[in-house]
Amino acid sequence: MSETGCRHYQSYVKEHSYDTFRVIDAYFAACVNRDARERKAIHCNCFECGSYGIQLYACLHCIYFGCRGAHITSHLRSKKHNVALELSHGTLYCYACRDFIYDARSREYALINRKLEAKDLQKSIGWVPWVPTTKETNLLLANARRRLVRPNQTIGLRGLLNLGATCFMNCIVQALVHTPLLSDYFMSDRHDCGSKSSHKCLVCEVSRLFQEFYSGSRSPLSLHRLLHLIWNHAKHLAGYEQQDAHEFFIATLDVLHRHCVKAKAEHESKSNSSGSGSGTNSSNSSSSHCYGQCNCIIDQIFTGMLQSDVVCQACNGVSTTYDPFWDISLDLGETTTHGGVTPKTLIDCLERYTRAEHLGSAAKIKCSTCKSYQESTKQFSLRTLPSVVSFHLKRFEHSALIDRKISSFIQFPVEFDMTPFMSEKKNAYGDFRFSLYAVVNHVGTIDTGHYTAYVRHQKDTWVKCDDHVITMASLKQVLDSEGYLLFYHKNVLEYE
Amino acid sequence: MSTSGAVDQYTVLTGDRSKIKDLLCSRLTECGWRDEVRLMCRNILMEKGTNNSFTVEQLIAEVTPKARTLVPDAVKKELLMKIRTILTEIEEEPDEPEDES
Numbered sequence: 001m002s003e004t005g006c007r008h009y010q011s012y013v014k015e016h017s018y019d020t021f022r023v024i025d026a027y028f029a030a031c032v033n034r035d036a037r038e039r040k041a042i043h044c045n046c047f048e049c050g051s052y053g054i055q056l057y058a059c060l061h062c063i064y065f066g067c068r069g070a071h072i073t074s075h076l077r078s079k080k081h082n083v084a085l086e087l088s089h090g091t092l093y094c095y096a097c098r099d100f101i102y103d104a105r106s107r108e109y110a111l112i113n114r115k116l117e118a119k120d121l122q123k124s125i126g127w128v129p130w131v132p133t134t135k136e137t138n139l140l141l142a143n144a145r146r147r148l149v150r151p152n153q154t155i156g157l158r159g160l161l162n163l164g165a166t167c168f169m170n171c172i173v174q175a176l177v178h179t180p181l182l183s184d185y186f187m188s189d190r191h192d193c194g195s196k197s198s199h200k201c202l203v204c205e206v207s208r209l210f211q212e213f214y215s216g217s218r219s220p221l222s223l224h225r226l227l228h229l230i231w232n233h234a235k236h237l238a239g240y241e242q243q244d245a246h247e248f249f250i251a252t253l254d255v256l257h258r259h260c261v262k263a264k265a266e267h268e269s270k271s272n273s274s275g276s277g278s279g280t281n282s283s284n285s286s287s288s289h290c291y292g293q294c295n296c297i298i299d300q301i302f303t304g305m306l307q308s309d310v311v312c313q314a315c316n317g318v319s320t321t322y323d324p325f326w327d328i329s330l331d332l333g334e335t336t337t338h339g340g341v342t343p344k345t346l347i348d349c350l351e352r353y354t355r356a357e358h359l360g361s362a363a364k365i366k367c368s369t370c371k372s373y374q375e376s377t378k379q380f381s382l383r384t385l386p387s388v389v390s391f392h393l394k395r396f397e398h399s400a401l402i403d404r405k406i407s408s409f410i411q412f413p414v415e416f417d418m419t420p421f422m423s424e425k426k427n428a429y430g431d432f433r434f435s436l437y438a439v440v441n442h443v444g445t446i447d448t449g450h451y452t453a454y455v456r457h458q459k460d461t462w463v464k465c466d467d468h469v470i471t472m473a474s475l476k477q478v479l480d481s482e483g484y485l486l487f488y489h490k491n492v493l494e495y496e
Numbered sequence: 497m498s499t500s501g502a503v504d505q506y507t508v509l510t511g512d513r514s515k516i517k518d519l520l521c522s523r524l525t526e527c528g529w530r531d532e533v534r535l536m537c538r539n540i541l542m543e544k545g546t547n548n549s550f551t552v553e554q555l556i557a558e559v560t561p562k563a564r565t566l567v568p569d570a571v572k573k574e575l576l577m578k579i580r581t582i583l584t585e586i587e588e589e590p591d592e593p594e595d596e597s
Contacts, residue, residue: 041504042505052500098552
């Protein structure tokens with residue numbers, strides 16, 4: 001069903017075209033640029049009472065603004081005008097129908113204006129409810145069976161067989177499968193594999209895994225295919241030894257990212273091959289190994305930007321560099337300065353991480369401002385945050401003298417506002433609130449041990465994944481656990 | 497001009513108005529207010545919408561007072577703080593940046 005407004009609006013459009021609507025919407029509802037905002041600020045007030053009003057309407061037949069209620073309706077009645085535009089949301093109103101009306105083409109124009117506004121103000125476009133397309137409606141009609149997910153249901157939970165010291169993989173897979181954005185991506189079947197040999201594609205394998213997790217079956221899964229693919233693509237993890245879960249996590253992201261880049265490049269070269277110049281793409285894809293450049297799903301979810309400011313102690317000149325990151329590794333040992341304090345909480349660790357660090361007289365850096373080698377301080381801050389922030393608590397300490405595991409308790413919160421660690425704190429509209437959704441734990445010593453994971457199954461429902469055994473867990477258990485990798489998900493997502 | 501008029505004009509001009517509105521909309525969606533009000537409208541329509549004379553104005557008149565009381569205090573407080581921050585920033589830098597050509 002397409003929306004065509006009402007017959008009054010149709011006859012209005014026939015007579016006046018869409019032009020008036022487009023201009024009024026662009027200038028007074030969406031305010032697409034500075035000129036529009038200036039005009040709105042100066043001219044857009046009620047012709048009756050002069051108020052800037054909570055809700056103003058603009059007549060689409062003549063030049064008239066009026067407050068909601070008596071002011072606009074008396075104008076429409078006396079002038080026999082029908083159509084007005086409500087300016088705070090940009091909804092059309094028909095006086096003859098006494099109702100708001102919805103017209104598909106007007107909405108398209110309005111959406112263009114909203115995008116222009118968002119671009120001009122460098123903000124994300126406002127939330128709009130999902131409206132299914134005709135194709136989606138037909139799909140829903142053709143597949144009438146629905147599955148209702150209730151709070152106490154186990155769908156989405158599968159145990160994972162241990163294939164011989166593969167708990168490092170199992171716990172990471174559990175954390176990834178329970179990443180809301182990642183499951184949204186794979187459950188909506190968004191991966192379009194360009195490669196002909198999809199059995200070699202890790203992204204296809206992960207896509208298949210999601211189907212397995214949500215198939216409703218309760219028997220444990222075997223991840224031998226995934227393991228084999230990782231062995232092929234990340235040689236340093238091949239073999240039957242115990243591996244580090246953090247290393248596996250980063251390697252998995254890297255392999256997934258590389259597959260996405262490759263699939264995209266193949267896709268493009270396929271569509272370009274009919275035209276001219278298909279050779280340029282392959283050279284691009286091989287050079288884009290460094291992450292943070294492409295727009296694949298892994299980058300969209302996991303890549304953030306770290307800012308590092310080096311301040312010259314002689315001239316106070318600041319040189320700033322940006323580096324992409326997938327996770328934040330935090331030191332747990334005693335600090336060398338400030339009298340050897342050991343961090344007790346995640347916040348402590350982050351404060352330490354983002355503190356200005358004196359680089360010392362042995363490490364003089366050439367200052368780009370005063371062109372001389374000077375002592376300097378270095379400070380990290382977070383330029384942009386990914387939708388999923390993962391923290392790696394460096395519990396395994398490797399030094400020349402001793403290898404040891406630090407088992408000290410580090411308190412971590414469920415809800416976490418990262419604003420204090422951002423580079424730009426004054427950004428009044430940034431929302432950096434995150435929620436914990438997965439915790440990977442290590443029990444044992446540095447040489448031998450076992451990994452388990454706590455994951456948030458549904459809101460306020462936590463489960464413990466210990467290879468093939470899945471048990472219910474309380475939030476307290478999660479928060480009392482030691483914590484090796486902590487996964488936080490952004491609460492409010494911005495749209496582009 | 498009245499103070500509120502000047503504030504209105506200034507926030508429209510800087511684009512803060514639109515950003516505050518977005519923030520409010522997303523907070524109201526997050527806290528479930530939107531769904532609650534939606535449900536309230538549906539219930540009223542099921543009850544009274546059977547006769548065709550029930551208009552959107554009547555619906556608005558009936559829902560508005562109830563919907564206002566449902567807005568969580570935390571949301572109001574956050575918005576107030578944000579508006580205050582924006583207005584103090586104006587006080588600190590009264591000169592408009594005019595260097596844009």
